[in-house]
Amino acid sequence: MIENRPGLNLLAHLVLILGIAVVALPVWVAFVASTHSATDFMSGTVPMWPGPHLVENYSRMLDAGVSTSGTPPVGRMMLNSLIMALSIAIGKIAISILSAFAIVYFRFPFRGLAFWCIFITLMLPVEVRIVPTFQVVAGLGLLNSYAGLSIPLIASATATFLFRQVFLTMPDELVEAARIDGAGPMKFFRDILLPLSRTNMAALFVILFIYGWNQYLWPLLITTDAQYYTIVAGIKRMADAVDGLPQWHLVMATAVLAMLPPVAVVIAMQKLFVKGLVETEK
Amino acid sequence: MKRTIFNNQLLPWLLLAPQLAITFIFFLWPAGQAIKQSFLREDAFGINTSFVGLDNFTALLDSPEYLNSLQVTAVFAVLVTALSMGLSLLLAIAVDRMIRSTRVYTTLLVWPYAVAPAVAGILWWFIFNPTIGIMPYLLDVIGYDWDHISSKTDAMILVVIASAWKQISYNFLFFVAGLQAIPASMREAAAIDGAGPVRRFFDITLPLLSPTTFFLLVVNIVYAMFDTFGVIDATTEGGPAQATNIMVYKVYFDGFVGQNIGSSAAQSVVLMLLVITLTVIQFRWVEKKVEY
Numbered sequence: 001m002i003e004n005r006p007g008l009n010l011l012a013h014l015v016l017i018l019g020i021a022v023v024a025l026p027v028w029v030a031f032v033a034s035t036h037s038a039t040d041f042m043s044g045t046v047p048m049w050p051g052p053h054l055v056e057n058y059s060r061m062l063d064a065g066v067s068t069s070g071t072p073p074v075g076r077m078m079l080n081s082l083i084m085a086l087s088i089a090i091g092k093i094a095i096s097i098l099s100a101f102a103i104v105y106f107r108f109p110f111r112g113l114a115f116w117c118i119f120i121t122l123m124l125p126v127e128v129r130i131v132p133t134f135q136v137v138a139g140l141g142l143l144n145s146y147a148g149l150s151i152p153l154i155a156s157a158t159a160t161f162l163f164r165q166v167f168l169t170m171p172d173e174l175v176e177a178a179r180i181d182g183a184g185p186m187k188f189f190r191d192i193l194l195p196l197s198r199t200n201m202a203a204l205f206v207i208l209f210i211y212g213w214n215q216y217l218w219p220l221l222i223t224t225d226a227q228y229y230t231i232v233a234g235i236k237r238m239a240d241a242v243d244g245l246p247q248w249h250l251v252m253a254t255a256v257l258a259m260l261p262p263v264a265v266v267i268a269m270q271k272l273f274v275k276g277l278v279e280t281e282k
Numbered sequence: 283m284k285r286t287i288f289n290n291q292l293l294p295w296l297l298l299a300p301q302l303a304i305t306f307i308f309f310l311w312p313a314g315q316a317i318k319q320s321f322l323r324e325d326a327f328g329i330n331t332s333f334v335g336l337d338n339f340t341a342l343l344d345s346p347e348y349l350n351s352l353q354v355t356a357v358f359a360v361l362v363t364a365l366s367m368g369l370s371l372l373l374a375i376a377v378d379r380m381i382r383s384t385r386v387y388t389t390l391l392v393w394p395y396a397v398a399p400a401v402a403g404i405l406w407w408f409i410f411n412p413t414i415g416i417m418p419y420l421l422d423v424i425g426y427d428w429d430h431i432s433s434k435t436d437a438m439i440l441v442v443i444a445s446a447w448k449q450i451s452y453n454f455l456f457f458v459a460g461l462q463a464i465p466a467s468m469r470e471a472a473a474i475d476g477a478g479p480v481r482r483f484f485d486i487t488l489p490l491l492s493p494t495t496f497f498l499l500v501v502n503i504v505y506a507m508f509d510t511f512g513v514i515d516a517t518t519e520g521g522p523a524q525a526t527n528i529m530v531y532k533v534y535f536d537g538f539v540g541q542n543i544g545s546s547a548a549q550s551v552v553l554m555l556l557v558i559t560l561t562v563i564q565f566r567w568v569e570k571k572v573e574y
Contacts, residue, residue, distance in 0.1 A: 008479060012376035013383075019373045020390045023450060026405035027397075029416060033408065041414050048416075095300040102297035105288055114298055121309045123561050125508050127530045128553045131537035131546050132312035132319065140307075152308040155301060175287075185288040214398035216512035217534070232398045236516050239404060248408065255404050262396035270389055274455060277395075281456075281501070 027259070034058070034253035041248055057253045071238050074254055077231040080149075082261070084219065084230055085212035087150035089205050092159050097197065100163035101189055105175070122157040126218055134221055144225040153218060158280045159204060166200050167193065203276030206269050210262045231258045313554065319547035338548035347524060348532070348549070355528045358442060359506040366446035367453050367498055374457030375483070388458070395451040399444075400512030406444035407517045410436075430518065434525035437518045441526050444517065445510045452505075453498050460494030461487070493567075500564045507556070529553060 033041075036051035061074040071077065103115055126133060133152060142148030170193075178188040213232070220233040229237070235254050266273050323334045342348045377387050394402070410417045410430055418428035430436040464487060472482050511530050514520060520527035520535060527535070533553065537546030 005479070009379060012379040015372060015376040016380075016387050016391075019369070019376075020387070023391060023394055023447070026402070026409055026447070029409055030405050095304065098297040099301040102294035106290060106294035107287055108291055108294045111294075114302060117305055117310065118301060121305055123558045124309050124313050124554065125557065127508050127511050128533070128550050128557060129309070129312045129316050130534055131543060131550070132315035133308060134538075135315070136307060136312050151304065155304040155309060160301065185290060185293060188288075210396050214396075214400075214512075216398060216400040216515070220515075221538070232400050232512075235404060236400060239407075239516070248411075248414070251404070252408065255401050258401050259397045262398075263393045266393050266396040267389060270392070273392075277452075277455060278459065281497075 027256075030252040030255050033248055034250075034256050036249050038247055038249055053249070057249055058257070061250055061253045061257065071229055071234045072226045074231060074234075074257055076227070077229050077234045078257065078261070080146075080228055081213050081230040081232065081258075083146055084149045084215065085209050087146065088153050088212035088215075089208035091150060091154040092156045092208050093201055093204055095154060096156050096159035097163045097194075097201070099160050100167055101193065103160075104164055104167040105185065105188075118155070118157050118160050120157075121155050126153065130217065130221070137222055143222050144228050146228070148222050149219055149228065149230070150212070153212070153215065156208075159208070162200065162204060162279055163197065166197055170196065199272075199275075200279065203272045203279060205276075206265055206273045207276040207280055209265060213262045316547045316550040316554070319543055320551045322547075323544045334544070338544045339552075341545065342548055342552070347527075350524050351527050351529050351532045354438075354524070354526060355507060358438065358445075358510075358526070358528055359503050361438075361442045362445045362449065362506040362510070363499065363502040365442060366449040367495070367502060369446070370450045370453035371457050373450070373454050374461055375487075377454075377458055378461040388455075391454055392451040394448055395455075397448060398512060399448055399510055400516040402448040403441070403444045403513040403516035406440060406447065410440050432522055434522060437522055437525050441510070441513055441517060444513045445506060448513075449502060449505055453502070456494055456498055457491070460491050464490045496567055497564070500560055500567070504557070504560055508553075 032047060032050050034057055035054040036047060037053050037057075040047060040051060063073050063075055099114075099118060103111065137143060137148050137152055140148075142151070174192055175188065178192060183191070215230070216232050216236075219228075219230040220236070223229055223233070231254070235251065235258055238254060239251050320338050321333060321335060322331045323337065324331045373391060377384055377391075380387065397405075409415050410428065412418050412429050412431065415428075421428045428436055430440045468486055468490075469482055472486055477485065507528070508530055510528065511534070514526055514528060514531045515534075518526040520531050529549065530553065533546050533549045536542045536549065540546075
């Protein structure tokens with residue numbers, strides 16, 4: 001630090017602690033609410049300290065769910081979210097790294113055009129073209145399927161650019177050496193490029209997993225069969241359904257379960273997460 | 283540019299095929315359909331469609347609801363951006379003073395990034411629930427009668443807080459990175475010249491932070507306009523009386539609930555133009571930033 005000002009340091013600590021408290025407040029309230037029974041909310045306000053019903057509420061949600069809301073057990077919805085998030089993350093990485101390889105290491109006609117077609121996806125978020133995209137997916141018969149949940153969200157310009165940057169910084173001598181040794185393009189890709197891109201792939205995976213898990217509008221639209229509900233979309237259906245008879249303790253238990261996996265990923269892989277975030281936004 | 287390349291004409295197309303196929307089927311084709319539908323009008327049963335030229339677009343300009351949605355979007359985007367960027371800058375400056383405890387504080391501040399917007403909406407909706415929520419109870423003590431179900435202002439405050447809350451961690455990380463990129467020698471020199479912390483902040487830190495700030499400004503506007511769908515849908519559903527009906531939500535509502543495909547498509551086209559503009563601004567600036 002430039003000069004020693006204990007007052008300012010104390011102020012900085014205070015600001016940070018206050019910030020953390022504000023940031024954590026909603027989750028604390030949700031967690032507390034999820035440990036009480038329905039009757040505890042009748043008295044007026046939400047209790048501020050955890051109650052005794054934690055295990056009961058969570059195990060009920062995980063394997064039975066709220067039958068009246070028409071949503072499947074939370075365990076099932078979490079499995080669906082996991083399948084969707086993994087398919088999107090792995091799918092995006094796979095098709096992007098292949099495209100980047102083609103664009104960087106080959107010269108072919110219409111290479112620029114192909115690049116621009118991918119680039120343009122940046123400018124078409126799913127929320128913007130929602131109605132026609134839904135029509136296309138419906139026309140392909142992909143409603144209520146894992147393919148319909150993940151494939152339309154797999155194309156990714158940012159991931160392609162990221163791998164393109166990574167490949168461009170790799171020394172030309174690598175290819176030359178590989179070619180002298182008689183390696184074809186696919187062997188070079190598998191034995192040299194893939195291992196060298198491992199940390200980039202891992203960092204990107206963290207970001208894309210969170211992206212996939214947190215999808216809301218898309219799964220809400222294309223799943224009408226409860227077997228395919230994802231947890232983030234399911235929680236809204238649950239909150240709507242219990243409007244008449246608020247089962248807040250169960251809705252909040254679901255909310256806590258819905259944010260647990262992505263938050264755990266961010267905290268456990270903080271370094272990779274920050275790296276992935278900074279890289280994808282470059 | 284790479285000097286050494288592989289000579290193969292078919293292989294690159296095979297490698298690009300999956301990416302291009304998905305791009306065409308799920309991005310370019312639907313976008314084309316949106317543009318086509320924006321010039322068509324369907325009757326109520328979807329049997330007859332007729333070409334109406336720019337009618338769908340001019341109808342938007344005559345629609346008080348659409349103009350309201352434009353205004354709501356602008357207010358919402360400005361408030362979310364200002365609130366989340368302001369708070370995260372404050373936190374980033376505080377963390378930047380720390381030497382040993384940076385990592386702990388950062389970990390405790392970044393995780394909301396991982397919370398889905400829809401879940402963030404549900405959490406704050408619960409906190410502000412007029413009958414059992416904790417905030418209305420506290421507000422009642424100071425004499426404010428909170429009711430986001432009928433009050434337009436309260437509903438807007440609710441969606442702004444939920445949306446800004448989720449974005450704080452993102453802005454915080456980029457502000458911290460920006461602050462750490464400022465050479466310590468500059469601030470030290472200013473300190474020797476007798477500039478206090480406040481003066482240093484406004485004369486050195488803030489100007490040098492401007493590329494980061496501008497980048498975040500664009501990203502936050504895009505976030506507030508497009509990624510907050512979940513927050514709105516999980517809480518106010520655009521109400522009360524259209525008070526929180528942002529453009530993205532209106533596209534969805536008119537298209538799926540109202541079944542007004544032509545109008546929804548025209549709104550999609552307007553949004554596409556907006557995203558393109560914002561993306562171009564962002565890229566232009568990122569290019570410039572290198573020379574900055």
